[in-house]
Amino acid sequence: KQEVTQIPAALSVPEGENLVLNCSFTDSAIYNLQWFRQDPGKGLTSLLLIQSSQREQTSGRLNASLDKSSGRSTLYIAASQPGDSATYLCAVRPGGKLIFGQGTELSVKP
Amino acid sequence: GAGVSQSPSNKVTEKGKDVELRCDPISGHTALYWYRQSLGQGLEFLIYFQGNSAPDKSGLPSDRFSAERTGGSVSTLTIQRTQQEDSAVYLCASSLVASGGGSSYEQYFGPGTRLTVT
Numbered sequence: 001k002q003e004v005t006q007i008p009a010a011l012s013v014p015e016g017e018n019l020v021l022n023c024s025f026t027d028s029a030i031y032n033l034q035w036f037r038q039d040p041g042k043g044l045t046s047l048l049l050i051q052s053s054q055r056e057q058t059s060g061r062l063n064a065s066l067d068k069s070s071g072r073s074t075l076y077i078a079a080s081q082p083g084d085s086a087t088y089l090c091a092v093r094p095g096g097k098l099i100f101g102q103g104t105e106l107s108v109k110p
Numbered sequence: 111g112a113g114v115s116q117s118p119s120n121k122v123t124e125k126g127k128d129v130e131l132r133c134d135p136i137s138g139h140t141a142l143y144w145y146r147q148s149l150g151q152g153l154e155f156l157i158y159f160q161g162n163s164a165p166d167k168s169g170l171p172s173d174r175f176s177a178e179r180t181g182g183s184v185s186t187l188t189i190q191r192t193q194q195e196d197s198a199v200y201l202c203a204s205s206l207v208a209s210g211g212g213s214s215y216e217q218y219f220g221p222g223t224r225l226t227v228t
Contacts, residue, residue: 031215034216034217036219043114043201043220043222044201044219045219046218048215050188071178093215096158096160096165096166096168096208097143097166098145098155099142100152100154
């Protein structure tokens, strides 16, 4: 059974710091991995999607990497800003559905 | 429309009543997904549609839950005889297709329906 784990569960950093969020999954048989952002009381916003054949994807200050063989992905956020404060979720797709981790709650202090 | 829309945004119902939740996917998206987010369980898959067919309904927690999709567009999730443990945020997502790779699989989520069963 595929399980997705995110570490840490919560993270607080001062503005301007670079940070890394971690995601691990138990079964490497996935089509892709998707990182999302969720603001309190809101739906999910897709940040990056990495295909199983890719190693990384970049969008602005965000960079996501994927090591499928070891079952790991990281989301790197450069020069963090208070507006980055949210919960970040990773999800893997073994078939049609997504399987989510529990999320990392990020707080960026001004 | 510009994105996935869901209605109602909030629903409070009494235990034992039936509820219907609605999802309008992004125009042209053939795949539609339902998820549930609750405090203790995180985000869980319920069911997905490719067109009007549901290839995977493995996440539906009991036979009180059902979903349908008509015309390859709007979907409704119905919960019969609601229980307090059904209280959660129900999220809908859509994608261009449900299988294969590429960005056409990327799922886009709606704002959710917060269901409270009293």
